[in-house]
Amino acid sequence: MTTALSVNVNAIAFLRNRRKLPWPSVEGLGRIALDAGAQGLTVHPRPDERHIRFADLPVLRNLIDEFRGAEFNIEGYPTRQFLDLCRDSRADQVTLVPDDPLQATSDHGWDFRKHKAFLIEAVSELKTSGIRVSVFADGDGDEGSMDVAKEVGADRIELYTGPYGGCFDDQERALVVLEQLGRTADAARARGLDVNAGHDLTVANLPKLIERIPYLAEVSIGHDLTADALTHGMAETVRRFRQSCGQMI
Numbered sequence: 001m002t003t004a005l006s007v008n009v010n011a012i013a014f015l016r017n018r019r020k021l022p023w024p025s026v027e028g029l030g031r032i033a034l035d036a037g038a039q040g041l042t043v044h045p046r047p048d049e050r051h052i053r054f055a056d057l058p059v060l061r062n063l064i065d066e067f068r069g070a071e072f073n074i075e076g077y078p079t080r081q082f083l084d085l086c087r088d089s090r091a092d093q094v095t096l097v098p099d100d101p102l103q104a105t106s107d108h109g110w111d112f113r114k115h116k117a118f119l120i121e122a123v124s125e126l127k128t129s130g131i132r133v134s135v136f137a138d139g140d141g142d143e144g145s146m147d148v149a150k151e152v153g154a155d156r157i158e159l160y161t162g163p164y165g166g167c168f169d170d171q172e173r174a175l176v177v178l179e180q181l182g183r184t185a186d187a188a189r190a191r192g193l194d195v196n197a198g199h200d201l202t203v204a205n206l207p208k209l210i211e212r213i214p215y216l217a218e219v220s221i222g223h224d225l226t227a228d229a230l231t232h233g234m235a236e237t238v239r240r241f242r243q244s245c246g247q248m249i
């Protein structure tokens with residue numbers, strides 16, 4: 001099994017939004033990423049639209065429809081507005097994230113026990129629309145929380161890999177964090193959940209993550225991928241990330 005790469009275009013939108021101008025083009029760079037073999041695009045719309053704007057979603061949906069098999073992954077907190085956006089955009093996958101609207105970026109997974117009833121409702125609504133649902137999870141080795149992730153009806157978890165990306169230069173620490181991620185992933189898999197991962201992933205830290213979790217279904221990557229695209233260009237960057245995912249180029 002190879003790990004799919006979904007390119008998160010939030011950082012491109014963030015750069016565009018510095019000016020009242022349409023560039024860099026989220027659609028244009030998304031097209032280059034898909035042309036270079038990315039398996040999908042990810043967006044994380046926030047209520048203040050500081051990155052992706054709601055108006056970007058139909059444009060990206062139409063773009064993805066041009067690429068057979070490519071998927072649209074929409075991440076965010078399940079407000080009424082967010083759930084409607086996901087349905088109207090015909091998301092292939094929705095990743096539910098427990099972000100506060102004022103949070104700068106995602107920095108933790110769900111407390112599944114505390115939010116169980118709330119998640120059951122959101123997951124069930126999305127699944128009624130035929131959308132695959134993933135839930136953002138801390139990779140802290142808490143196997144019991146994977147029981148609850150299963151009980152809320154999710155198809156997948158997305159491991160929050162920020163702590164791994166943040167300590168990758170400290171090899172000893174990174175091995176400890178990687179093992180916790182691996183234990184969480186194994187527990188999810190044992191319960192019939194597929195496993196995605198995302199946050200602060202790079203060409204350098206991906207191979208070890210995939211070596212520990214060889215059944216990793218998908219990674220969504222934005223911040224570092226966008227930074228690399230400034231150096232290597234989007235097409236070459238996507239190829240480098242695909243290689244790090246173990247994909248044949």
Ligand SMILES: CC(=O)[C@@H](O)[C@H](O)COP(=O)(O)O
Pocket residue numbers: 008010011043044051075097104105106136198199222223
């Ligand atoms: C859930 C997650 O880790 C990503 O969606 C991340 O929040 C990307 O969003 P930003 O690039 O807007 O921080």
Ligand SMILES: NCC(=O)COP(=O)(O)O
Pocket residue numbers: 008042075158197198199200201220221222223224225
């Ligand atoms: N789900 C994680 C994501 O979409 C991108 O995270 P990052 O690579 O921007 O940290």
